[in-house]
Amino acid sequence: xxxxxxxxxxxxxxxxxxxxxxxxxxxxxxxxxxxxxxxxxxxxxxxxxxxxxxxxxxxxxxxxxxxxxxxxxxxxxxxxxxxxxxxxxxxxxxxxxxxxxxxxxxxxxxxxxxxxxxxxxxxxxxxxxxxxxxxxxxxxxxxxxxxxxxxxxxxxxxxxxxxxxxxxx
Numbered sequence: 001x002x003x004x005x006x007x008x009x010x011x012x013x014x015x016x017x018x019x020x021x022x023x024x025x026x027x028x029x030x031x032x033x034x035x036x037x038x039x040x041x042x043x044x045x046x047x048x049x050x051x052x053x054x055x056x057x058x059x060x061x062x063x064x065x066x067x068x069x070x071x072x073x074x075x076x077x078x079x080x081x082x083x084x085x086x087x088x089x090x091x092x093x094x095x096x097x098x099x100x101x102x103x104x105x106x107x108x109x110x111x112x113x114x115x116x117x118x119x120x121x122x123x124x125x126x127x128x129x130x131x132x133x134x135x136x137x138x139x140x141x142x143x144x145x146x147x148x149x150x151x152x153x154x155x156x157x158x159x160x161x162x163x164x165x166x167x168x169x
Contacts, residue, residue: 001096002036003089010100010108017103021089024102032095041087 003021007014021028036044091099100112 001091003091006091006096006099010103010105010111012103012105012108017099018089020102020104021099027098027102028095031092032098033089033091035089036087038087 001009003017004014007017010017021033097112097115100108100115103109
């Protein structure tokens with residue numbers, strides 16, 4: 001997701017979001033966040049379609065077709081104050097989660113709490129799976145022991161039958 005979309009999601013200004021990212025840059029390695037190249041940004045901007053002013057939807061991303069010619073300077077309401085020379089940051093899933101930890105809006109704080117609770121629940125589920133795995137291993141060992149014991153019983157029965165057959169001869 002792009003910085004201005006996340007600013008809207010976390011109910012903060014894009015400028016404030018980017019300030020927090022810069023203050024906490026060590027928390028955002030390349031696999032968490034990167035800046036779009038000018039070419040990538042121009043390509044995305046050329047695919048923006050602005051809806052009519054009567055429409056409740058102010059703008060949307062759409063793939064431009066050959067028949068549709070769009071002005072290259074289409075700007076949405078969320079980007080209207082953006083310096084178009086500076087390309088936006090793009091955040092990966094991990095970057096979005098990290099961002100919720102460095103922003104101070106109520107929405108970001110609630111999102112961060114939800115993420116922490118999800119991690120705790122995930123750990124609980126994984127630990128219960130480890131317990132189940134240990135139980136399966138115990139059952140497998142018992143079955144292996146039972147197989148050995150059953151094979152011994154089958155061998156003994158075969159020996160008894162062989163002895164009985166020999167005595168009849």
